[in-house]
Amino acid sequence: MQIILASANAKKIKELKAILGYENIVSYKEILGDFEIIEDGVSFSENAWIKARAIENRVQESEGDYLIIADDSGLCVEALDGMPSIYSARFSTIKASAKELNERRFEIPSEGGSDEANNLKLLECLKELGIQESKAKFVCTIALCGKVGGERIEGEYSGELEGKVINAPLNPQAFGYDPLFIPNGYEMTLDKIEEKNTLSHRFKALQKLKKFLDGIL
Ligand code: IMP
Secondary structure, three states: EEEOOOOOHHHHHHHHHHHHHHOOEEEEEEEEEEOOOOOOOOOOOHHHHHHHHHHHHOOOOOOOOOOEEEEEEEEEEEOOOOHHHHHHHHHOOOOOOOOHHOOOOOOOOOOOOHHHHHHHHHHHHHHHHHHOOEEEEEEEEEEEEEEEOOEEEEEEEEEEEEEEEEOOOOOOOOOOHHEEEEEEEOOOOOHOHHHHHHHHHHHHHHHHHHHHHHHHH
């Protein structure tokens, strides 16, 4: 049986294989080709399910068993009323001030921004609000659907990593907002924490998914 991942990100596929311990994980692009999935949900859960359903609609004809895993994740900053949230990857392309973000007055962006630009946008927001740090958390939601032994399977699993965002130097080698985020109980930013992959929001959500999958596979 194939486990189809709703991502073409090689790093993510490698991380998922390592955490879940299954080798039969493939990117949807490998078996279905390239097609655009418009993530226009209003929550991590909605976006994860949009991705899962878009893929499932294309594999449903198959007689055999399959599983689809779709995740959505992002950073929620308390001083920004939970933003950038589902817009984390597109944050820098939102043309709105921190005040407007807090009042939810902004146009939904379609373009992605680079990690550097997204980090700079977050620093700009902290500066505008006149603060050096804010409570924040990373969130990951995973949607699972498919067919195992002819039985319909569906589930949703979430994980969070709480901490704070701070005014810190950027790190071009790091992923996403890691250079600006300090998890609770730590004194350094996430990009400098070796065990990041075993404390992350994604790891926590994947552990819950693994517990379920180990019971049925
Ligand atoms: P995705 O949905 O997992 O591709 O993540 C969306 C965006 O959230 C990424 O582009 C990052 O900006 C941010 N993000 C998600 N997880 C992390 C993380 O573990 N560290 C830093 N940034 C993250």
